[in-house]
Amino acid sequence: MIIDSHVHIFPPDFREDRARFFTGEQTFRLLYENPKARLAGLTDLLRDMDRAGVDRAVVFGFPWESRDTYRRHNDYVMEAVARHPDRLTGLGCFSINSADAPAEAGRCLSGGMAGVGELAVYGSGFCMDAVPALAEVMEVCRMRDALLLLHTNEPVGHSYPGKTPMDLADLYAFLKAYPQNRIILAHWGGGLFFFGLLKREVRDVLKKVWFDTAASPFLYEPAVYRTAAEIVGPDRILFGSDYPLIQPGRCLGELQQAGLSREDTALISGGNAERLFFPSR
Numbered sequence: 001m002i003i004d005s006h007v008h009i010f011p012p013d014f015r016e017d018r019a020r021f022f023t024g025e026q027t028f029r030l031l032y033e034n035p036k037a038r039l040a041g042l043t044d045l046l047r048d049m050d051r052a053g054v055d056r057a058v059v060f061g062f063p064w065e066s067r068d069t070y071r072r073h074n075d076y077v078m079e080a081v082a083r084h085p086d087r088l089t090g091l092g093c094f095s096i097n098s099a100d101a102p103a104e105a106g107r108c109l110s111g112g113m114a115g116v117g118e119l120a121v122y123g124s125g126f127c128m129d130a131v132p133a134l135a136e137v138m139e140v141c142r143m144r145d146a147l148l149l150l151h152t153n154e155p156v157g158h159s160y161p162g163k164t165p166m167d168l169a170d171l172y173a174f175l176k177a178y179p180q181n182r183i184i185l186a187h188w189g190g191g192l193f194f195f196g197l198l199k200r201e202v203r204d205v206l207k208k209v210w211f212d213t214a215a216s217p218f219l220y221e222p223a224v225y226r227t228a229a230e231i232v233g234p235d236r237i238l239f240g241s242d243y244p245l246i247q248p249g250r251c252l253g254e255l256q257q258a259g260l261s262r263e264d265t266a267l268i269s270g271g272n273a274e275r276l277f278f279p280s281r
Contacts, residue, residue: 145182
């Protein structure tokens, strides 16, 4: 089974008149003001999944600041999952700065979501200030054993829209603060997995942490798959495309050419996600 663990979809009116949602949403404007930045909906996704041979996708929205906007977007995701439970798994998304974030996390989980994400701290970037802001959301997830998908990016290298200041020490401190939560770090965790080579402590901290491969063709050489598998194990890596930024077929092609064994490729392309999102199967 092939599972794309990192997919964004948007409701029709969000796609048809995106400029209407720029006010008060600086990050959305930054990422999507360019009309070439694609917004996809449910029909687009199912078509592109079929073209790429993707069996299931983990879908979510955007970390809107507006409560009304993120609730509408989460409703759209929940409706999509309800219509296609055999193809889609949902996560609830919202700004961690919202006072209603814990309540929205609980609402989404009660509505059938598997977790929350992709949560992000844009602008100032992820830092320890995010830990108290996330505390109640993390507790909601812990109580329900729900997954949390967190946006990260590499702290060095080329600049691009949405790349934020990222201190891996702060990210590591965040993981240490929530050892009972199951956490997925998007975009290879900004390279945090490299520190799995350290002899002490880090491997224990990463016991409940997974790394997704979202946008990998834009960020890393294909050798990153083998390197990460050797350091943290192939069972800690989740295939993700960051659709519609990148088509899943392109990402799958890179994975299949990364020089991994057939068994490790199968784990990364879907086996790990199947066990993570559907542990009772």
